[in-house]
Amino acid sequence: ASIRGRAFAFVQAIQYTSIPTIAFLSWQLVPIAPFGHDGWRWVVWIGCSGAVFVWLIRLGLPESPRWLIQQGRAAEAETIIARLERRIEQATGRALPPPSPLSDAANVAAARVATPSASEDGPWSQRYRNRTVMLLVFNFFQSIGYYGFASWVPTLLAEKGVAFTHSLLYS
Numbered sequence: 001a002s003i004r005g006r007a008f009a010f011v012q013a014i015q016y017t018s019i020p021t022i023a024f025l026s027w028q029l030v031p032i033a034p035f036g037h038d039g040w041r042w043v044v045w046i047g048c049s050g051a052v053f054v055w056l057i058r059l060g061l062p063e064s065p066r067w068l069i070q071q072g073r074a075a076e077a078e079t080i081i082a083r084l085e086r087r088i089e090q091a092t093g094r095a096l097p098p099p100s101p102l103s104d105a106a107n108v109a110a111a112r113v114a115t116p117s118a119s120e121d122g123p124w125s126q127r128y129r130n131r132t133v134m135l136l137v138f139n140f141f142q143s144i145g146y147y148g149f150a151s152w153v154p155t156l157l158a159e160k161g162v163a164f165t166h167s168l169l170y171s
């Protein structure tokens with residue numbers, strides 16, 4: 001599987017496990033007030049802790065060398081590439097092969113591929129337009145289904161006489 005495929009699977013796994021996790025935390029915490037604070041506040045703070053975690057991870061990520069080159073910051077890009085190459089050499093225990101020499105025409109073509117303009121390779125370009133429309137439609141209806149259901153279920157439960165704290169049991 002490609003790195004993108006594994007990353008997508010990871011994101012999906014997080015999304016699909018977060019909902020039952022928050023439901024369980026809500027079921028446990030909302031009816032009580034740990035350390036003198038309402039349980040719903042603990043649920044919100046636990047959810048917010050994920051954003052802090054992502055922010056901390058982001059601090060350790062290097063900037064994209066391609067972006068740095070596009071911004072005219074080639075020295076910074078070279079430093080990041082050299083650091084990544086050293087890590088690969090340490091992990092594999094052998095030196096990386098030297099880059100293959102390209103002709104001048106190939107260098108120019110590679111530079112164009114490495115730094116496409118926004119109009120050439122953006123989401124509305126001919127190459128990606130159909131995918132962009134399909135993903136917009138999919139996300140639109142997925143959001144309506146998900147948030148519509150999540151917004152409607154409490155109303156349904158209230159009409160059936162289920163109290164809020166008992167509705168967290170989904171019974």
